[in-house]
Amino acid sequence: MNKSVYASPDQVSETKRHILTVLVDNEPGVLARVIGMFSGRGYNIDSLNVAEVSNDENISRITIVTHGTSEVVSQIEKQLLRIVPVHSVTNLDQEGNSVEAEVALVYIYISETNKKKVYQLCDLYRARKIENENNTTIFEIAGASERVNRFIKEINEITKVEIVRSGPVAISSIKKNEEE
């Protein structure tokens, strides 16, 4: 689909989830430029993650999960590249080989009646209990978003929880010429 006011009806490709990795100069306003491009042009951000990845070069890595047809996503990539501090944009789905993971922290409302079930489920998903000073039950689960989704669904069926998720980060798994 295109973005013209005279929209063309012959939409061909289907809407899919895409993970984009954007390398940017770590300078003020760069995240606002990226997010502003998405909102200004009416694209979707399902999740977004940003962190500095190298101290020497001052480069940050932004991971954006979006959805759209391949035409829309290719347009997103090109629009991102127009932003001056953007080094590169990689569509990890197009590369085919990538691994992704995210982290969720889950505060679990626990009682004598549900305690056993909660711990069993956490065990099953290999969620790790995080010790804290207030001695409340907080679990950490990491892995593919799918897995985290399932865990959250099941724990929700047992008890009330409060959740925070990092959103996925992803990296290409294609073999590169490793130095040293």
Place this chain on the structure above:
Amino acid sequence: MNNEITGAEIVLKSLAEQGVEVVFGYPGGAVLPIYDTLFKQNSIKHVLVRQEGGAIHAAEGYARSTGKTGVVLVTSGPGATNVVTGLTDAMMDSVPIVCITGQVPQHLIGSDAFQECDTTGITRPCTKHNYLVKDVNKLSSVFHEAFTIAQNGRPGPVLIDIPKDVQFASGTYEEKNKIIIPSHRLFEPSPDFEKNKIEEAVELISKAKKPIFYIGGGCINSGPKASTLVREFINMVGSPVTMTLMGLGVVGSSDKNSLGMLGMHGMYEANMAMHECDVMINIGARFDDRVTGRLDAFSPNSKKIHIDIDESNINKTINVDVPIIGDVKQVVEKMITVWKEKKFQIDDKALKLWWDKINKWKQVDCLNYNNEGKQIKPQYAVQRLYELTKNTKTFITTEVGQHQMWAAQFYKFEEPNRWLTSGGLGTMGYGFPAAIGAQVGHPDALVVDIAGDASILMNIQEMSTAVQYRLPVKIFILNNEYMGMVRQWQELLHGGRYSESYTDSLPDFVKLAESYKAVGLRAKTTDELDDVITQMIETKNTVIADIWVTKEENCFPMIQSGSAHNEMMLSKDQKQDKKSAEKGKILV
């Protein structure tokens, strides 16, 4: 270290090293240190406008008529917000601008200080890039990068926001050639330069039976050499060529291959040829909705070649077969080389048949209008203006609306950079300040703003500027007492309900001119028209020529919104079919 100078001095030194001759601006609290430094030097001229919006359009007019970068200097808060329209305009039409804004001192940022606003936040989407400079030692490198970014690749506006304390602080100046800009921050064509694609494109052109070149503003931005090369290549092929509103002048109007402008108010033959061509060569245009009309019926049977410096324009609205990313001048030069090397020759017989067909379309005479009676038709006014100015070096600017389209249709441009109009954003009030900028860049040329009575009032305060700097700009108002294009759409699409489109209580433009100590002229009938135009041209002063034209003239031909290229409306009597009219009504 005693070679430290103040931030304000660094600003002026950077501008001087960048070869800036003139700055358009308006002072205020947060830029006083820069204005103080400006006062102490003579190399850079300052043009004081009467509203910041005028400054940026003037800088645009200067940039587009000279090919240089336009520079704007305004204060914080309202100074900055007033340039937002102009920045967006420059962004849409790819005009190189560097805009300097003052900012409150750093310790006040975020405190809702007097005349504070988040300038970089507000202007982020309407600039190519912007900076808030917090360190005086980075000021010169920011300036040099800003000028490079404004001009590099697809040109555009860049804004530099400088807090007042940074203007006062002392720091070191770094020269232009000492600044290294990382390559990812600039557009650089790939080293092998799309060689295969160029060969593929040229071969495709050589096999065309019904080719058409579709030329846009990118050819003008690529410099005068690009226009020469484009003309040369089109001549070699012998193909018809049509231009967008932004591309007028790349190929001369009198050129035998030129079909004139295409699009919503373009020529019948140009649009029909676009619809029926088998190979379309888009050079520096972006398939704007004003050009394409209904997308699913846009040139259905053609292979499309698209040359653009901005990759995001490729496949944005129209899918193309051969995309080439690069600068027009370089790409077309390579295309000519390939054409000659491979001794390509187009099928002459097929080409002749194609021209025969086009010549039949030309016989429709789509610009025909009824020119009876004593009342001046707006089309006739532009025609006479052209006839009486064609032998002078003339720059034409326009506002936005019917007069703009009549100017595009009836004024014949033979050279690039002579036609300055707000195409992408469609900014009413653009033309007069742009004419001031063009006149500053070309003191001896004739600069005419073809205006409407409604548009001209949007920046009429710049009369003071024009008179103060003795700029003999001519304002040629096609006065029909209406916002003509709004009225036309209301007539065609909204049942003739002219909601708020009549401009009541217009000023007496002759007296208005005189009150600014300029010259006011008026033509009420066709008998007076030539005299008024001649007098206007001969007057060595700022002139407003108030041309009273027929009030309810419509601009034709027209592709109504929701229609295709081959569904042009040639006159009022030819109604759009109801279904597409309803669908088209929601479009802009």
